Amino acid sequence: MTQRLSHIAVIGAAFVGLFLLMPLIAVIPVSFTPKRFLSLPDGALSLRHYKTLVETPQWWEATVLSVQIALFSGLLATALALAFSLGIWMLRPRFAGLLIGLALLPMVAPPVVSALTLYFFLVSAGKLNALIGYDSWLGVVLAHTVMVVPFAVVLISVSLAQVDRRIDLAARAMGAGLARRINSVLLPNIRFGVLTAFFLSFVLSWEEIGVTIFITSVNVVTLPRLMWMGLRDNIDPAIAAVSVVLICIVVMVILTRALILAMGNRRRKKT
Amino acid sequence: MSYALRTSLLIGPLLLFLGVCYFLPFLGIVGWSVTLPEPGLTQYHSALSDPLVHSVVLRTLRICLAVTLVSVVAAYVIALVWVRGTPIQRLLVELCILIPFWISVLTRAFGWLALLSNRGLINEWLQAIGIISAPLTLVRNEFGVIVGMAHFLIPFAVFPLAAAMRNVDERALLAARGMGARRSRVFWQVFVPMTGPGIIGAALIVFVFALGFFVTPAILGGGRSVMLAELIYLRIFQSPNWGLAAAISVLLMTGVGMFLVALLKSIAPRTDR
Numbered sequence: 001m002t003q004r005l006s007h008i009a010v011i012g013a014a015f016v017g018l019f020l021l022m023p024l025i026a027v028i029p030v031s032f033t034p035k036r037f038l039s040l041p042d043g044a045l046s047l048r049h050y051k052t053l054v055e056t057p058q059w060w061e062a063t064v065l066s067v068q069i070a071l072f073s074g075l076l077a078t079a080l081a082l083a084f085s086l087g088i089w090m091l092r093p094r095f096a097g098l099l100i101g102l103a104l105l106p107m108v109a110p111p112v113v114s115a116l117t118l119y120f121f122l123v124s125a126g127k128l129n130a131l132i133g134y135d136s137w138l139g140v141v142l143a144h145t146v147m148v149v150p151f152a153v154v155l156i157s158v159s160l161a162q163v164d165r166r167i168d169l170a171a172r173a174m175g176a177g178l179a180r181r182i183n184s185v186l187l188p189n190i191r192f193g194v195l196t197a198f199f200l201s202f203v204l205s206w207e208e209i210g211v212t213i214f215i216t217s218v219n220v221v222t223l224p225r226l227m228w229m230g231l232r233d234n235i236d237p238a239i240a241a242v243s244v245v246l247i248c249i250v251v252m253v254i255l256t257r258a259l260i261l262a263m264g265n266r267r268r269k270k271t
Numbered sequence: 272m273s274y275a276l277r278t279s280l281l282i283g284p285l286l287l288f289l290g291v292c293y294f295l296p297f298l299g300i301v302g303w304s305v306t307l308p309e310p311g312l313t314q315y316h317s318a319l320s321d322p323l324v325h326s327v328v329l330r331t332l333r334i335c336l337a338v339t340l341v342s343v344v345a346a347y348v349i350a351l352v353w354v355r356g357t358p359i360q361r362l363l364v365e366l367c368i369l370i371p372f373w374i375s376v377l378t379r380a381f382g383w384l385a386l387l388s389n390r391g392l393i394n395e396w397l398q399a400i401g402i403i404s405a406p407l408t409l410v411r412n413e414f415g416v417i418v419g420m421a422h423f424l425i426p427f428a429v430f431p432l433a434a435a436m437r438n439v440d441e442r443a444l445l446a447a448r449g450m451g452a453r454r455s456r457v458f459w460q461v462f463v464p465m466t467g468p469g470i471i472g473a474a475l476i477v478f479v480f481a482l483g484f485f486v487t488p489a490i491l492g493g494g495r496s497v498m499l500a501e502l503i504y505l506r507i508f509q510s511p512n513w514g515l516a517a518a519i520s521v522l523l524m525t526g527v528g529m530f531l532v533a534l535l536k537s538i539a540p541r542t543d544r
Contacts, residue, residue: 005351005352005355005356006454006455006458009348009351009352010352010356010360012348012349013348013349013351013352013353013356013360013364016345016346016348016349016367016425017349017363017364017367019345019422020349020367020368020370020371020422020425020426021367021370021371022382022386023379023381023382023383023385023386023422024370024371024374024378024379024382025382026382026383026385026386026391026392027378027381027382027385029392030385030392037390038384038385038388038390038391039390040390040392040395080284080285080288081285083281083282083284083285084281084282084284084285084286086281087278087279087280087281087282087283088282090278090281091274091275091278091279091281091282093279093282099282099286102286102289102294103285103286103289105289105293105294106289106293108479108527108531109483109524109527110479110482110483110500110523110524110527111483111484111485111500112483112484112485112499112500112503112504112520112523113297113300113483113520113523113524113527114293115485116300116503116507116516116517116520117293117296117297117299117300117520118292118293118296119507120296120297120299120300120303121291121292121293121295121296121299124296124299142292143292145288145292146288146289146292146293149285149288149289153285178274178277178278203373207375207376207377209375209376209377209486210485210486213485213486213504214504214507224375224377227375227377227378227381228377228486231377231380231381231384231490232489232490235381235384235388239377239381240381240385242378243377243378243381243382246374246375246378247370247374247378250370250373250374251370253373254366254369254370254373258362258365258366
């Protein structure tokens with residue numbers, strides 16, 4: 001490489017990297033404090049906040065609820081985004097750009113405007129029926145679906161863009177109908193993109209908080225919502241324990257992925 | 272059934288879903304803004320003339336500009352190493368970007384509280400070493416909000432910057448070196464200008480994201496440095512004035528829309544080449 005990195009750049013990047021990791025590392029000592037308020041453990045370490053997590057049904061219920069909501073909104077968002085992207089790819093309508101833009105709107109609009117909009121939707125819907133409304137399970141699923149569906153559309157459209165149109169043309173010329181083309185030709189080719197879209201939708205719904213604050217109060221308390229309550233009123237060190245658990249999960253997933261990639265590279269080099 | 276009709280059946284459900292759950296309700300918000308408490312444009316008038324709203328708008332713009340500056344500079348440095356560093360450096364940098372990126376905004380804001388609050392790690396250490404005698408106020412003010420928001424937004428700035436850096440033609444750098452330019456000159460006068468569209472794109476993304484930010488400022492600002500998004504929340508749930516909240520939302524949406532058009536225009540020339 002002609003242009004080597006200067007030491008200044010490397011040192012600068014090290015500082016930025018430290019800045020990015022610092023708050024995640026900071027929660028670890030706080031989670032072992034023996035006190036009831038946000039503080040550093042001075043001397044004695046304690047597992048009391050981890051014990052609270054296990055023993056208080058609230059935390060467990062919130063986790064289960066969050067997983068349920070994330071599963072449903074992830075599935076709904078992936079299904080809607082898949083049908084939409086396939087339709088756009090096959091039909092290539094004249095206003096494709098405009099239609100995709102509309103579908104991506106919840107992703108680019110300011111989160112607080114989306115939150116107010118969904119609040120309006122659920123309050124209005126609540127006047128018409130008993131199932132979908134403010135602070136209802138189904139309402140949260142629908143709202144999360146609105147917020148995560150643009151990401152699913154982007155991921156599925158990107159993987160569709162890499163499909164060779166000629167294989168679809170060939171299938172069509174051989175007399176395959178619409179369903180056959182989708183099931184036997186397109187879906188196998190974009191399988192990975194669809195799975196990634198579901199995974200991302202699931203994660204985004206699982207940690208959604210900006211909209212959730214606006215549309216829930218006491219009945220539907222997701223895990224982020226419970227954490228929010230613990231952060232706002234009196235900072236509860238149990239949040240530190242939850243955070244450490246969540247950080248551990250993310251770090252393990254990312255390291256596993258990096259390891260799998262590294263092993264794949266080595267195998268490819270050998271052959 | 273015709274082919275066009277059947278494929279439209281695929282496109283339809285998502286648009287119908289968003290229409291019912293999102294587009295129509297947004298029109299409802301526009302409706303609120305011109306009907307509550309009475310029909311007319313009074314809420315827009317008070318949104319634009321009310322001194323409280325003014326000070327919140329100014330604070331929002333000030334914080335967003337600071338966050339944009341900090342994020343883009345930090346992201347540029349780290350993206351540089353991510354794109355052009357040694358394999359080990361790249362791996363480390365990638366972990367530093369990806370791990371925070373996947374961690375919930377609440378955990379990250381809480382981490383900053385643990386670091387910056389009066390009994391937090393930084394104050395305890397500084398006091399233990401003896402540099403300061405009383406804790407510094409690092410959180411529940413604009414400083415804390417800027418730090419927390421920049422932390423959240425740096426990864427979003429890294430991606431467009433890294434993409435722009437990967438597109439830089441190595442031969443241009445070689446040519447500049449061949450003509451006798453020193454390495455710092457090659458960097459500032461060739462490399463940085465060539466990544467210009469990426470810088471503009473990253474800055475616009477960060478700024479637009481920052482404008483509508485709610486969670487981080489609410490936690491790290493502690494109700495003192497209220498930004499636009501939190502003002503909307505307060506006007507809905509705490510001291511209700513739904514018409515004003517709706518009017519601010521509509522104005523915010525319009526402002527962000529204009530920025531997005533600018534963003535698209537800043538990206539568009541690249542695709543012509």
